[in-house]
Amino acid sequence: MIGRLCRSVSGFSISILFFGCILFGVLIKEGDFPYLFMPSHDYDDVLEQGLKCGQHIKGDLFYSLGSFASKESYTQYENSRTAAKTNGYYYLIPVGDGGMAAVYIHKDDLDVMEKLTEETYAYLEGGSLPQTKVHFEGVAVKMEKNLKGLExxxxxxxxxxxxxxxxxxKILASSGGECLVLYGPANMSIMYIMLAIAxxxxxxxxxxxxxxxKEEAAYDKMNASHAVKYK
Known part of the structure; x- marks a missing residue:
């Protein structure tokens, strides 16, 4: 049986299986995709009930208290590295009853998030409710898991x-005592497509x-029957 199984594994089949597993591994590491199959909560739920690690959040953000950190990337060579490139920014957002958490905003949404921040502070000073909304989908994770030094x-x-x-x-009580950040890929549809491909x-x-x-089993059975006839 073991020999038959070994003969069944072709170079093409093992290659496609291997690369599919690699792609799954990348998605698990970078996308926290298992959580994305859980029921989602919108920002209204987060404001009313607080935020918990591992929650799948999907919907519009309608408050922002400004950015406090950025995320940069660069390529490291043996004796040098490329210039750092800013990929996104971390913003404070209210959660639960007087709680605070962070949300990672990709650089393409920077302008609209800044506008939401301005409207939020104007509202806190007696103005009208913010009209700008920023769509988000992702998962609540511990800050240190997302970026060292973020907490x-x-x-x-x-x-x-x-x-x-x-x-x-006391502020962190609304997040189970954890410093949490909402983090998700720039384009969820691309991630779901990659998941389907994997x-x-x-x-x-x-x-x-x-x-x-099955073909090897049929071949072995045929050989066995021929051997019996020749006897």
């Missing part, structure tokens, strides 16, 4: 606007192996 920057930002350390711990690749690889295994 320190978050706490320092809260202290800079007047909160004491004890105040900050699933199809794995499925095709398995089906090819099963087909080859």
């Amino acid at each position: 320190n920057a978050f706490r320092e930002e809260l202290e800079s606007i007047g909160y004491t350390k004890s105040d900050i711990e 699933f199809i690749m794995v499925l095709v690889g398995i089906l090819l192996i099963l087909r080859n295994y």
